[in-house]
Amino acid sequence: MAMFYNQITGGSIERLAALSDGIFAVAMTLLVLDLHGPVREAIHGEADLRHALLAMAPQIVAYLMSFLTLGIFWNGQQAQLNHFSRSNQRLTWIHLAFLFAVSIMPFSTRLLAEYILFRTALIAYWANILLLGAVLFVSWRYARRARLLKDDVSREISCAMERRITGAQALYALGAMFCYFGNYVSIAFIVVWAYMCIAWYPQLVPLE
Amino acid sequence: MAMFYNQITGGSIERLAALSDGIFAVAMTLLVLDLHGPVREAIHGEADLRHALLAMAPQIVAYLMSFLTLGIFWNGQQAQLNHFSRSNQRLTWIHLAFLFAVSIMPFSTRLLAEYILFRTALIAYWANILLLGAVLFVSWRYARRARLLKDDVSREISCAMERRITGAQALYALGAMFCYFGNYVSIAFIVVWAYMCIAWYPQLVPLE
């Protein structure tokens, strides 16, 4: 009987991927929904509008960072799904937990953009990233143990996947710690690091 | 002529699944869109922000519960779609009714989060869950009678599907009744129960 319900639900990687793409797409687009333009009353001429837009620069950097982060994790999840031969009920729920972490990213970003000089906001933002990484790590470990990986996934690939997540999380943690020197130092570190990984990827230690 | 229009429309499980994934993805992400951070004016330092975030905890629990619930019903609908050999016009409309219930979930959640101590809000929330379950039950019954199920769906599986829905609804109803002892008791019961079902699934009576 225990195996029985598992046959009824779960199993389809395709629909999990479809739901994931949907949630990522909405989360990535909603990020920018919170970018409110300058308030109409304060703008009296072209110069005012130009200054108001320039004053949004740090806010835009925070959104760009979140878009990058979501892009990185979208890639990371896709890499995992590509290596699963099938899913089961429990793996599906691990990925739903991952998607929950994705769906709260717009909230964390809004919080950070509004309180960009508050350490608490940066820590909350980092906690969100940590959650994303942790769930992805659990997902891979579980899939490996429950023998849900494809046959061509060697032990080497499997270890590389886990190393990527832990390595990237170590760097995010380092970046978060830099908030000791101010939040902008943290953010700059994370953005530059993410950019480097994307641009020189895969020559560098990969970032998840 | 009666059969004629049926051939024209309906029939495609794939596009129904795609629309469903899209609506679930938007509904699940919109849930969190309503999580408004603390108001800027009330925050004068790190401690204020930390307290304001902690004060959001019950609100976050309400959203987590809705995400869980939507996840459970996404799984439930997927299980059904996997067992349909084809669709027809009427089955498509039953699932559109189901998707309507999904799309009002962010509204019910917002209502509950804002009026978390009001019994009326909890009853409205529960009515939404009841609607989700009822439509899903009707969908399976109809598909079975209209012979839209795949050939390998035994009578046993079929009964198990219906039992899952009625069993889960009974528990949701029980949880809603606990609002007699206060809304937090109800919410705690539902969240704990959902978590247990997900974690020990399928050993336990499954929850839909």
Add this chain to the structure above:
Amino acid sequence: MAMFYNQITGGSIERLAALSDGIFAVAMTLLVLDLHGPVREAIHGEADLRHALLAMAPQIVAYLMSFLTLGIFWNGQQAQLNHFSRSNQRLTWIHLAFLFAVSIMPFSTRLLAEYILFRTALIAYWANILLLGAVLFVSWRYARRARLLKDDVSREISCAMERRITGAQALYALGAMFCYFGNYVSIAFIVVWAYMCIAWYPQLVPLE
């Protein structure tokens, strides 16, 4: 050269269907995003909240009508896409125009819900439905003339498709004219008619 660019773009029914499902999913869910719960300050007890929710009933009917309408047109577009053997640049643009009409539906609905007693709002709403039907009609006509239909689409099916659209539009127009007797008469007519078509479909004259 004229044929040349056509080969470069267009052509894929699959991605058009995916974009359509996405836009329908977002539009259908956004409808309910505008359902704002009662204002916190006005609610002093359970009875207040219950009355405030009951007072939302007409608003909810307007949203239900829009969900039904979008469901009907989603079915209609799906029926067409199922019968296309391939697409071209122009047909893709006709469907993008259709999707534009879909994407302004939340705006029309919000307008109607807020100004539910104003004839102007009802006319604007009906104009949106007319646009949906007109573009869908143009799409089918064009596909037939440009020989983009599958080979098994008989002249009979083809005429039936066009009759469905014009028949349904005639009824929507009739419904809109009933606003002479008040907007609620119009809305009731449209909702009841839509429900009848869905429930007794395909025995009745089908509604698109």
Add this chain to the structure above:
Amino acid sequence: MAMFYNQITGGSIERLAALSDGIFAVAMTLLVLDLHGPVREAIHGEADLRHALLAMAPQIVAYLMSFLTLGIFWNGQQAQLNHFSRSNQRLTWIHLAFLFAVSIMPFSTRLLAEYILFRTALIAYWANILLLGAVLFVSWRYARRARLLKDDVSREISCAMERRITGAQALYALGAMFCYFGNYVSIAFIVVWAYMCIAWYPQLVPLE
């Protein structure tokens, strides 16, 4: 080792297309979310509402232009994806950059609609379009050099793809320069030009 991580991630055109469709769908629908109806307090009768809706005309034109633009770029990206035999990590990131430009389109549109007489808003809007075109150009160049194109993509098609992008961008730049004569001249030029390209496409120089 360098090739190793590339095998792990990237590679799937299908999921990139799915994410793109999702982001386009959300962005296209969110455009209209910002179309706020007239304020309730200012409307005392049918005539007021009619005038208020007519007064929204320029705003609606701005949104229509953005929908057209997104439709054009959706076509353009689709054309590219259709010609890729596979993807790699770097190409995926180029397309994520493209999707970032898509996701900020609702922000640029809102800015333009609110500050429709400000040259700064029009320049910001045009910069967004320039970014879309530039990233799409880089994407094609990179795919060609990294040999990610399908075998049947001749040098002729390849040059045509690049010419389309540069040609269209030249016209968008010309349109933006027309803001010297007022923003409405610019907007009218872009809308008319886009419409012509869509209607007489592919006989005309194609617009990307």
